Amino acid sequence: AQTVTQSQPEMSVQEAETVTLSCTYDTSENNYYLFWYKQPPSRQMILVIRQEAYKQQNATENRFSVNFQKAAKSFSLKISDSQLGDTAMYFCALVTGGGTSYGKLTFGQGTILTVHP
Amino acid sequence: DTGVSQNPRHKITKRGQNVTFRCDPISEHNRLYWYRQTLGQGPEFLTYFQNEAQLEKSRLLSDRFSAERPKGSFSTLEIQRTEQGDSAMYLCASSLGSGTGFYSNQPQHFGDGTRLSIL
Numbered sequence: 218a219q220t221v222t223q224s225q226p227e228m229s230v231q232e233a234e235t236v237t238l239s240c241t242y243d244t245s246e247n248n249y250y251l252f253w254y255k256q257p258p259s260r261q262m263i264l265v266i267r268q269e270a271y272k273q274q275n276a277t278e279n280r281f282s283v284n285f286q287k288a289a290k291s292f293s294l295k296i297s298d299s300q301l302g303d304t305a306m307y308f309c310a311l312v313t314g315g316g317t318s319y320g321k322l323t324f325g326q327g328t329i330l331t332v333h334p
Numbered sequence: 335d336t337g338v339s340q341n342p343r344h345k346i347t348k349r350g351q352n353v354t355f356r357c358d359p360i361s362e363h364n365r366l367y368w369y370r371q372t373l374g375q376g377p378e379f380l381t382y383f384q385n386e387a388q389l390e391k392s393r394l395l396s397d398r399f400s401a402e403r404p405k406g407s408f409s410t411l412e413i414q415r416t417e418q419g420d421s422a423m424y425l426c427a428s429s430l431g432s433g434t435g436f437y438s439n440q441p442q443h444f445g446d447g448t449r450l451s452i453l
Contacts, residue, residue, distance in 0.1 A: 308376050324376030
């Protein structure tokens, strides 16, 4: 079984500043993907960024980047130049390989991020 | 790409009633997932379809829950004899993949969800 833990229930940041959201995970699989999803209030879940475990290079998508520490099983999300539209619940998620995983996601508890003007 | 569509958006019902939710995935996606999300928590996996075949069910899915995906297109999730603990957001997601190979996994696209409230 795999687990994902987000230890920060809430975070806040001023507009234009940088914030980092933490995530740790546990799995015995060697092949897996890690994701950060964003869920704005009353709106659908949107994929923010994806990291393949076999890649050492950290993924980057515009203002969003990750710090993937495989040995420590840590996967943090950095949001640069925060914008008001970044206000949302952020979920860290894991999907593992193996014949019966079928790509199902295991989510963390979420971190509510509020960007203040 | 019209996105994943879920109906209804909100369902209010009395305890003991049956409810059915519908999910229309992105048209070319062969994989479909159902998740349940309670307030302030992350989604939890319920069940998975590849085309019309239901390949996995979580232990969270009691005998009162049933899901179908006829002809590998839309899917329905039915809850019989609803209980207070069934109150949650039910999320549907779809993705494109082939076989069971890990590297065939593509990111899942989520719908807006159906919020179920049991009176």
